């Protein structure tokens with residue numbers, strides 16, 4: 001049986017030597033293509049990575065040489081650069097604005113994401129509209145959102161330049177990311193798993209609470225962290241809504257707030273070394289925060305996935 | 308993070324299904340009905356997906372503590388039939404049926420039956436293993452948790468252990484209960500799904516081709532398990548594999564194009580089929 005079979009195989013191959021040649025040639029071409037692609041891939045990694053690493057190095061070097069207790073505990077004193085002591089007001093303001101905007105955006109975004117993924121039907125007009133608006137919102141330049149925030153929160157609601165106006169504006173900026181990642185992460189939970197839960201007598205709410213949210217959690221958290229690191233780096237919407245202040249934040253309404261990106265943007269352009277130093281330090285701190293958020297996301301997710 | 312999760316839980320607190328006793332929804336028939344040999348009685352069942360009729364006038368009695376096999380070629384309606392027994396088809400858009408399905412003499416589609424509580428009595432295992440991508444322990448604990456079937460953690464531990472033992476999986480996983488269920492092999496995953504179904508102590512277990520995605524070794528393990536399970540509960544097994552039907556079935560129903568062609572005790576239906584179609588199917592000439 002077996003020898004016979006090998007023989008037939010050889011018999012069919014013998015009359016077609018050109019076929020083997022073609023296969024070999026094709027294989028050579030395939031390998032060549034692969035080499036070219038690999039080369040291009042490595043090249044593009046270097047092109048992207050080199051400036052990034054260069055920048056990281058510059059800011060890390062500057063930041064680490066400039067960092068001091070004084071620069072972290074004293075406040076800025078104004079645009080002239082004379083006596084610019086530290087970033088305390090900007091650090092506290094950034095933390096306050098980011099914290100408050102997360103407080104608004106995270107519950108709202110996650111709950112709407114849950115609604116879209118789990119409760120809206122396939123042809124739910126309202127859900128379609130929410131998805132559309134949220135996608136559009138994600139694409140709107142942040143300076144326009146800032147302008148809108150200025151009109152609505154600062155002027156119309158009369159809150160003035162304030163932490164609340166700034167936080168709500170940033171929250172609107174964060175919302176689409178959180179909402180969409182929650183939506184997508186939940187919709188990825190396969191039907192077979194949903195069926196398994198229903199077959200155990202699970203209600204829809206039990207299934208969502210105990211299973212789907214748990215499975216989707218890495219995706220949801222990634223979306224939240226992404227939206228936070230985006231809003232950490234925003235300047236434009238805050239210019240319109242928080243203005244800037246050289247003092248530590250003291251009230252939520254009618255009280256301008258300082259923040260790090262303003263220092264980077266403004267103080268790097270001033271002709272005073274002291275001001276330039278603060279801009280470098282602020283940039284370093286922003287970068288540190290973004291890197292930390294990403295590290296936490298990665299390590300946290302890895303530990304979570306193991307369970 | 309934790310904060311909003313708690314919020315969601317408060318916001319989405321399920322209408323508590325488990326607090327009402329089974330008797331309140333008309334499912335606790337213990338004692339109120341003479342315990343007959345028949346646990347599930349299907350009579351005159353027709354089933355439709357939209358306009359398409361897939362089951363025609365099925366009448367069938369399923370006996371307590373036995374293995375009833377539903378066999379037939381692919382597409383003949385086996386899954387549809389088994390899924391009407393625990394009302395899984397309620398979720399399928401366009402599905403409708405008429406006829407009667409009784410569990411212990413009680414119509415399971417009557418208004419006072421809660422489909423959630425029905426599923427505690429009638430569990431299900433699917434064709435493709437569908438473990439939840441969480442820990443092995445939490446998979447088995449899922450049912451007891453949602454139905455609040457325990458008071459102390461130790462009780463839950465015991466439920467999990469017993470269920471895994473009954474599913475013949477305990478020895479293989481007892482040292483890694485916290486590992487993700489997806490790290491198990493296909494056969495182990497399917498036994499985990501069986502353990503998960505057993506954890507809520509169902510009287511009936513529906514199995515829809517539970518071994519058709521598994522290798523021969525895992526298949527025979529599952530078959531042994533089915534025979535074992537029938538000592539304590541009632542098993543309804545769907546298969547298109549005749550040898551399997553012969554090996555584990557006490558009674559066998561042959562379904563063809565949505566009709567029940569023949570129903571009889573296990574060796575008999577294979578050795579002396581009364582119907583021409585059954586004979587052809589059993590001898591492998593009908594596919």
Ligand SMILES: Nc1ncnc2c1ncn2[C@@H]1O[C@H](COP(=O)(O)OP(=O)(O)O)[C@@H](O)[C@H]1O
Pocket residue numbers: 356359361379380381382383384385386387388399
């Ligand atoms: N959700 C559905 N919608 C429409 N038709 C379906 C659906 N599920 C099954 N069917 C049809 O019903 C018939 C029986 O299917 P099924 O019960 O799955 O058969 P089996 O399990 O014996 O292979 C098939 O013709 C199938 O195409």
Ligand SMILES: [Mg+2]
Pocket residue numbers: 385386387515
């Ligand atoms: Mg099927």
